[in-house]
Amino acid sequence: MSLRDIVSYDPETQRRIREEVVSLQQARAGFRHADREFTWPTAGHVSTADLKAMAGLQELFFTHHFTSHRRWLGPWIVLSKRLGVSLLNRLLKISLVRQVELNQHLWNLALSVQHLEQRVMHLEQQLRQATPEVRL
Amino acid sequence: MISTCKAVHQLLPNFSPRDAIGNEAVMMQKILRERGLRSEIYAEHGEAASVDELLASDLGHAALLYHFSVASTIPGRIAPLPATKLVRYHNITPPWFFNNQSELTAQQACSLGRRQIPMVGVIADAVLADSAYNAAEISPYTVKPPTVMPLLRDYDHLVQLTNDIGLNKAQLHTPKPALLFVGRLAPNKCQQDLLILLHLAHRYITKDLRLILVGGFFSTDFHRLFCDLAAHLGLRISTDVDAADADVIIPKDVSDAGMASLYRQAKVFVSMSEHEGFGVPLVEAMFFDLPILAHRATAVPETIGDAGLLVDKNDWPATVAALRAVLQDDGLRADLTSAMQQRRKDLSLSHSKQLFSTWLDAL
Numbered sequence: 498m499s500l501r502d503i504v505s506y507d508p509e510t511q512r513r514i515r516e517e518v519v520s521l522q523q524a525r526a527g528f529r530h531a532d533r534e535f536t537w538p539t540a541g542h543v544s545t546a547d548l549k550a551m552a553g554l555q556e557l558f559f560t561h562h563f564t565s566h567r568r569w570l571g572p573w574i575v576l577s578k579r580l581g582v583s584l585l586n587r588l589l590k591i592s593l594v595r596q597v598e599l600n601q602h603l604w605n606l607a608l609s610v611q612h613l614e615q616r617v618m619h620l621e622q623q624l625r626q627a628t629p630e631v632r633l
Numbered sequence: 634m635i636s637t638c639k640a641v642h643q644l645l646p647n648f649s650p651r652d653a654i655g656n657e658a659v660m661m662q663k664i665l666r667e668r669g670l671r672s673e674i675y676a677e678h679g680e681a682a683s684v685d686e687l688l689a690s691d692l693g694h695a696a697l698l699y700h701f702s703v704a705s706t707i708p709g710r711i712a713p714l715p716a717t718k719l720v721r722y723h724n725i726t727p728p729w730f731f732n733n734q735s736e737l738t739a740q741q742a743c744s745l746g747r748r749q750i751p752m753v754g755v756i757a758d759a760v761l762a763d764s765a766y767n768a769a770e771i772s773p774y775t776v777k778p779p780t781v782m783p784l785l786r787d788y789d790h791l792v793q794l795t796n797d798i799g800l801n802k803a804q805l806h807t808p809k810p811a812l813l814f815v816g817r818l819a820p821n822k823c824q825q826d827l828l829i830l831l832h833l834a835h836r837y838i839t840k841d842l843r844l845i846l847v848g849g850f851f852s853t854d855f856h857r858l859f860c861d862l863a864a865h866l867g868l869r870i871s872t873d874v875d876a877a878d879a880d881v882i883i884p885k886d887v888s889d890a891g892m893a894s895l896y897r898q899a900k901v902f903v904s905m906s907e908h909e910g911f912g913v914p915l916v917e918a919m920f921f922d923l924p925i926l927a928h929r930a931t932a933v934p935e936t937i938g939d940a941g942l943l944v945d946k947n948d949w950p951a952t953v954a955a956l957r958a959v960l961q962d963d964g965l966r967a968d969l970t971s972a973m974q975q976r977r978k979d980l981s982l983s984h985s986k987q988l989f990s991t992w993l994d995a996l
Contacts, residue, residue: 503942503951503954503955503958503965504954504958505950505951505954506837506950506953506954510837510950511950514833514837514949514950514953515949515950517833517836518829518833518947518949521829521862521865521866524861524862524865524866525825525829525862527733527854527858527861528820528823528825528858528862529732
């Protein structure tokens with residue numbers, strides 16, 4: 498169903514409607530959403546149980562699925578070359594030493610993973626285009 | 634993949650047979666059992682056997698179907714298991730909607746949930762998404778493209794319900810026609826924009842109009858901000874559907890039959906929501922032939938198809954004009970009704986059941 502078939506208000510009424518909504522800006526200020534470039538809250542806002550669950554997931558993601566599933570070996574090698582083994586090792590180490598200074602390490606890890614995910618997505622798109630026969 | 638399986642068990646972070654996802658799990662269980670498979674529902678919280686119980690048992694030749702809608706420890710716990718892992722992706726609200734102090738827990742939970750999307754995609758052998766919008770979110774991480782299947786839901790059952798206590802016909806036949814929205818009162822649903830729409834409608838269309846919002850307040854901050862804005866606009870709020878002088882009605886404890894009554898009595902279903910992974914109330918409105926006016930956001934256009942009026946965010950003149958048309962133009966209402974009757978065939982329980990069976994066959 499198209500809005501083209503609906504009769505618009507005349508330009509003057511449209512202007513008044515817009516101005517009226519703009520005049521409500523102050524009253525609506527509290528509803529403003531955070532920036533979509535989400536910044537992580539401080540570690541103190543997250544429970545230890547959440548952090549442990551997250552750490553467990555990161556470990557599984559990096560250790561189990563990239564290394565023990567054959568289908569991930571190819572991408573793992575490519576990722577290592579593209580991202581640098583040091584970054585992956587650093588992520589693993591942070592995950593493994595999570596008992597020490599748990600919160601700070603994990604938030605660092607989360608931020609690193611955020612960047613890594615973006616790179617993984619980009620890499621997967623490239624691989625799909627270059628080698629469509631490969632199932633990612 | 635599951636042809637050798639003797640069981641497909643479902644796992645949910647929370648389970649209640651009365652919410653949309655829990656209700657779908659029950660329907661899936663029925664379909665799986667009809668295929669001769671054993672199928673139980675397990676959850677971390679709620680009215681189901683514990684996930685711990687399942688994971689401590691010998692899974693044998695069982696496949697696991699995980700309903701992914703919030704952060705949980707389930708993906709990490711099932712990842713190392715040799716069982717076939719199926720994922721039903723229902724979407725997770727992005728955290729940036731939750732910006733106030735009383736919403737920080739939700740903000741963190743959503744952050745963790747969104748962060749789990751790549752991992753859940755990676756561990757899944759196959760993914761079933763409620764919408765193409767949801768499928769697009771998780772597909773960069775999945776082995777093969779997700780299959781899209783609308784939520785399994787018996788909308789006809791709701792339509793067949795008659796009025797009951799608290800929301801009977803007489804009470805709803807108040808002098809003012811109603812705009813209706815269904816969904817928790819939360820930042821991502823943007824009910825504050827519905828207040829503005831009502832305010833503009835009173836000024837430019839008719840004073841003879843009120844707004845009914847079904848759903849509880851998500852946070853104390855949102856409640857305060859919503860009430861402040863309503864007061865600023867001079868709109869009176871009541872929980873009593875019979876309150877003739879109220880502009881905004883937020884009824885409490887609405888039963889399914891009461892919900893059906895509201896869908897029947899309303900003039901337009903209005904949605905200013907900025908985030909829907911699917912939008913069950915939009916479909917419910919269609920099953921009641923209730924015309925829809927909605928913001929063009931996330932999965933909303935896909936769910937409505939051409940059976941409703943879509944407006945751009947912040948194009949208030951067009952939004953008010955569209956509301957005026959749908960309230961006053963009988964021809965437009967008839968066209969929308971006809972389009973809704975076509976669209977709901979694709980969203981019906983029988984169609985979704987067929988899609989689910991086809992998906993299972995292909996595994």
